[in-house]
Amino acid sequence: MLLRTLRLSTSRVLGTLFAFTHLGVKGVFKQKAKDGVQVCLMLDRRQALCPHEAPLVAELLEVGVEIYVPVGSVLQFKKGNIVDDVIFITGSANATKKGRSRTSRITSRQVKVRASVLELRVLITASDVLHSWAIHSF
Structure with a gap:
């Protein structure tokens, strides 16, 4: 359902996620940015x-996706998207049977703190990624 919703976006996608565990999601973000849709993501630093x-x-970053990370040592583990101003929240739980049974409780907590978390962010650039990559490569 998330991929279908993302594919239908026409103006803006705002997303929070921890990691790209499903490469199809990354592909849709990339294609939407190429198509002129504003794509802004908040990832864990x-x-x-x-x-x-x-x-x-x-x-x-190369195709114009804006990527933000939280300031400080905050763990960004939320998973949700706002697609064309319609909220699509998956919560912080993983898509497992146990995760789905706990998602509504976790999501309701996130909605209350979401505004303050989004203010505590910094934009990362390609040079940040390249610098980090150079540090970790052999």
Whole structure:
């Protein structure tokens, strides 16, 4: 359902996620940015700059996706999207049977703190990714 909703976006996609565990999601973000849709993502700083994730982040930056990370040592583990001003929240739980049974409780907490978390962010650039990549490569 999320991929279908993302594919139908026409103006703006705002997303929060921890990691690109489903490459189809990254592909849709990338294609939408190429199509002129504004795509802004908030990722976890450590995850976005780690060696296996940095190349994916660099690809998204190249096509114009804005990528933000929380300020400080905050763990960004929320998973949700606002697609064309319609909220699509998946919560912080993973898509497992146990995760789905707990998502509504976790999501309701996130909605209350969401505004303050989004204010505590910084934009990362391709040079941030390249710098991190150089540190971790041999």
